Amino acid sequence: MFKITSIVILSCVFSLLYSSPVFATEDFTFSINSLSEFEVGQFPFVNGIARTLDNNPVPNVQIQVHFPSGIVKTTTNSTGQFSASSPVPANIGEYTITVYAKKDNKHADTLITYKGVASKPKLELQIEKIPKTNEKIELDPFSKMLKDIEKQRMDDVKRKSNVQTQHQVDEQRRLAQIDLESDLKESEKRNESNSPRNAFYRFLQEVDNSVRGIFWQQFLFTEKITNQAKEAKENALDEGKSSFEAMKIFQKEAAVTQQEVIEFNKNLSVNYGNSTSDIQDQFDENGKLPREE
DSSP states (O other): OOHHHHEEEEOOOOOOOOOTBBBBOSSSSEEEEESSSSEEEEEEEEEEOOOOESSOOOOEEEEEEEEEEEEEEEETTTTTTEEEEEESSOSSSEEEEEEEEETTTTTEEEEEEEEEEEOOOOOOOOOOOOOOSSSSOOOOOHHHHHHHHHHHHHHHHHHHHHHHHHHHHHHHHHHHHHHHHHHHHHHHHGGGGGGGHHHHHHHHSSSSSHHHHHHHHHHHHHHHHHHHHHHHHHHHHTTTTOOHHHHHHHHHHHHOOOOHHHHHHEEEEEEEEESSSHHHHSSSSSSSOOOOO
């Protein structure tokens, strides 16, 4: 595996030099490092450092690293350095990491491509076997104590490293989820005018006023059933059911019988004065008038 290095230079007007992935600024340079390959199970990462043209560190550069599995936000520290790793391990395939940098209203970005490859087999050392003897070699009590202490120390270091790594992964996942929820809210806000309710309301403005109320009540009836079905599906997913099972529950809850529709429309006609109960009672269960013999 080889190092991938990009030099980013931030300026008021940004240009990207594709022959050598570079951002530029009159203020400072920004070098980014990564690997060209990550084995399956490894966490892809990038790190970098920002320095002025006089080789002084530049702190507080805002960094966003867009991994295939999520977004990680960070800033350069007092030495101008930053580091970010993917929320999830690498999979086989070719992927792209996008790094965005911002400082004093100056923006820049660059792409880093890496490959996810299968784990490489480890080389086995051929060790000549020493003939066994009946004699057991035992450590003296002091050496045994030192060996146990060293083993315990190594176990503690490994455990702390695993806990720290898991905390970093959990925090990156949490930040990625916050960003996703924020993006979804912004998207919903932008598309609010095109929601089913607002779109149907605009349609009603072109409908004759004498039946506008009936149309609106029919829409509310459909909307209510759909919302109940969506809630049932979400509850099913929260309970651990599969997407297929949750969709079956949604379809069941959203289903409306012909008799329910006929009864609902019958009451609407009466409530809005388009018919009377006596007239409506003449229709059969299929919504049809009986034929005269």
